[in-house]
Amino acid sequence: MVFFSVDKLATICKDIRADILRMTEAAGSGHPGGSLSSVELMTVLYFNVLNHRPQELQWSERDRFILSKGHACPVVYAVMARSGYFPVEELLTLRKLGSRLQGHPNMKSLPGLESSSGSLGQGLSVANGLALAAKIDNRDYRVYCLMGDGELQEGQIWEAAMTAAHYKLDNVCALVDYNNLQIDGKVEDVKGIAPLKEKWLSFNWHVIEIDGHDLEQIEKAYAEAKLVKGKPSVIIARTIKGKGVSFMEDVAGWHGKAPNSEELKLALKEIYGQEGSTLEN
Amino acid sequence: MKMKPTRDGYGEGLLELGKTNPQVLVMDADLSKSTRTDWFMKEFPERFFDIGIAEQDMLGTAAGLALAGKIPFVTTYGVFVAGRAWDQIRTTIAYAELNVKIAGAHGGISVGPDGATHQALEEITLMRVLPNMTLVVPCDAVETKKATLALASLQGPAYLRFTREASPVFTSESDSFEIGKSITLKTGNDLTIIGCGPIVYEALMAAEELNKLGISARVINMHTIKPLDNGAIIQAALETGAIVTAEEHQVMGGLGGAVAETLVQNSPVPVEMIGIQDTFGESGTPEELAEKYGLTSKHIIEAARKVLKRKAAI
Numbered sequence: 001m002v003f004f005s006v007d008k009l010a011t012i013c014k015d016i017r018a019d020i021l022r023m024t025e026a027a028g029s030g031h032p033g034g035s036l037s038s039v040e041l042m043t044v045l046y047f048n049v050l051n052h053r054p055q056e057l058q059w060s061e062r063d064r065f066i067l068s069k070g071h072a073c074p075v076v077y078a079v080m081a082r083s084g085y086f087p088v089e090e091l092l093t094l095r096k097l098g099s100r101l102q103g104h105p106n107m108k109s110l111p112g113l114e115s116s117s118g119s120l121g122q123g124l125s126v127a128n129g130l131a132l133a134a135k136i137d138n139r140d141y142r143v144y145c146l147m148g149d150g151e152l153q154e155g156q157i158w159e160a161a162m163t164a165a166h167y168k169l170d171n172v173c174a175l176v177d178y179n180n181l182q183i184d185g186k187v188e189d190v191k192g193i194a195p196l197k198e199k200w201l202s203f204n205w206h207v208i209e210i211d212g213h214d215l216e217q218i219e220k221a222y223a224e225a226k227l228v229k230g231k232p233s234v235i236i237a238r239t240i241k242g243k244g245v246s247f248m249e250d251v252a253g254w255h256g257k258a259p260n261s262e263e264l265k266l267a268l269k270e271i272y273g274q275e276g277s278t279l280e281n
Numbered sequence: 282m283k284m285k286p287t288r289d290g291y292g293e294g295l296l297e298l299g300k301t302n303p304q305v306l307v308m309d310a311d312l313s314k315s316t317r318t319d320w321f322m323k324e325f326p327e328r329f330f331d332i333g334i335a336e337q338d339m340l341g342t343a344a345g346l347a348l349a350g351k352i353p354f355v356t357t358y359g360v361f362v363a364g365r366a367w368d369q370i371r372t373t374i375a376y377a378e379l380n381v382k383i384a385g386a387h388g389g390i391s392v393g394p395d396g397a398t399h400q401a402l403e404e405i406t407l408m409r410v411l412p413n414m415t416l417v418v419p420c421d422a423v424e425t426k427k428a429t430l431a432l433a434s435l436q437g438p439a440y441l442r443f444t445r446e447a448s449p450v451f452t453s454e455s456d457s458f459e460i461g462k463s464i465t466l467k468t469g470n471d472l473t474i475i476g477c478g479p480i481v482y483e484a485l486m487a488a489e490e491l492n493k494l495g496i497s498a499r500v501i502n503m504h505t506i507k508p509l510d511n512g513a514i515i516q517a518a519l520e521t522g523a524i525v526t527a528e529e530h531q532v533m534g535g536l537g538g539a540v541a542e543t544l545v546q547n548s549p550v551p552v553e554m555i556g557i558q559d560t561f562g563e564s565g566t567p568e569e570l571a572e573k574y575g576l577t578s579k580h581i582i583e584a585a586r587k588v589l590k591r592k593a594a595i
Binding site for chain 2: 133
């Protein structure tokens with residue numbers, strides 16, 4: 001496995017952001033906000049953490065990634081394409097008739113996705129099942145699961161939180177994209193989830209709190225989670241919804257709205273500055 | 282007549298699978314004694330997982346286990362699995378065609394004194410509307426065991442519905458059982474009674490009584506609701522010209538609805554539907570409830586007479 005430097009990862013993150021914006025612009029719909037907030041988490045995961053073989057999808061020892069907040073599939077499609085699962089050009093088919101890149105992830109249409117999702121609150125249970133199977137069969141793979149913060153309002157998440165702790169699933173690493181925005185406004189205004197760290201601690205999880213846009217902190221967090229024995233880990237990543245595009249940052253309205261072509265141009269300029277787009281790279 | 286609850290057939294089927302198929306796991310949500318999964322738990326504790334009172338999480342966890350190649354049999358009462366966890370079944374399991382086996386105990390009004398909250402009357406409707414789903418409603422304990430084994434060999438999501446109360450065991454070990462292929466228990470030319478679940482025995486009793494009156498009733502055990510044996514239904518309509526459906530379930534969207542959908546598109550004939558008529562159940566003994574809600578052989582006979590009148594009026 002090739003490991004990427006933080007500088008290289010930062011460059012890849014720019015491309016992933018550009019991919020998210022280009023694909024949602026081309027689709028005319030989609031969810032850029034929560035995709036942009038989890039770019040660093042997903043980039044580090046797919047490029048430096050997951051033990052996977054994009055050319056051998058059925059490799060049984062691969063680490064698994066479950067996207068619980070299915071609407072953030074643009075970021076997952078982008079990191080998959082950029083890490084070799086399918087051609088980058090295919091990203092522009094997002095949400096179009098006949099595309100493998102469905103508006104919410106469909107594992108049947110896009111090999112390499114580990115589950116289908118879109119109805120919130122269900123992914124952590126699936127991750128637990130995969131992790132439990134690894135325990136039963138004495139296999140070493142790990143299971144990662146990305147959840148939104150608003151998604152934590154779903155009761156099933158907390159059922160799953162109990163299950164993972166009860167069965168001591170230390171091969172589970174949950175990620176919370178804590179951008180504090182959901183469709184109807186600030187999470188704390190809609191229905192508060194704070195104090196989040198204490199909640200997970202009281203459910204007997206190992207909790208790691210980080211700045212979700214700091215690549216070094218993210219790498220350290222994944223490494224720390226790997227060392228934890230006897231309990232599952234959760235990385236609570238403080239993030240900014242719409243991160244990287246000034247007019248999208250911290251605005252709930254960009255949860256499920258695509259940029260138009262003008263907005264895309266502005267956004268790409270912000271992301272790449274004078275370097276210009278490297279989508280074709 | 283030997284009496285045995287269909288849930289016992291499920292418990293026995295799991296025990297056999299425990300011995301023959303190492304990939305089979307059993308999950309329950311705090312009802313293992315009642316659903317008979319505790320029989321498996323005692324023999325194969327390392328392959329049994331009580332997820333606690335968390336049905337949605339149980340279905341999701343089962344999905345993950347299936348993704349890793351396991352064959353999880355998730356088990357709890359029908360109300361709590363088909364109803365409460367329907368979205369989990371739909372989006373995470375059926376959409377992805379995952380190999381999860383869902384066992385819904387306590388189907389029907391014969392659950393008795395526990396009352397309406399625990400009497401599952403909607404699972405057939407809720408499950409048959411899902412693409413990729415297989416749905417089996419066996420008629421007695423022997424058939425339930427066969428269905429349990431058959432579903433383990435089938436790739437893809439499936440739902441098995443069974444009941445609480447002891448009911449007649451009227452099929453034998455040697456009878457063939459194939460998912461999707463109905464069984465004609467009695468031949469007849471004047472009308473056809475199509476049933477699923479233990480009420481099929483009432484249909485057979487009704488057919489015997491009708492025979493004494495000179496009416497020849499065919500009886501079909503439609504143990505698989507999905508995929509539905511359309512061929513047998515169309516053939517019955519063409520050959521007998523009148524249908525009575527019988528189920529311990531809402532007729533709306535249930536077996537009655539399913540049979541009617543097939544008939545109106547292929548070979549319309551008069552249909553009468555025995556089953557729950559758009560109402561909730563209530564507390565009572567199974568016998569009292571069967572009488573009150575019209576689920577006995579006597580009611581099937583009345584429906585047969587009615588459908589024959591309609592047939593004659595055509």
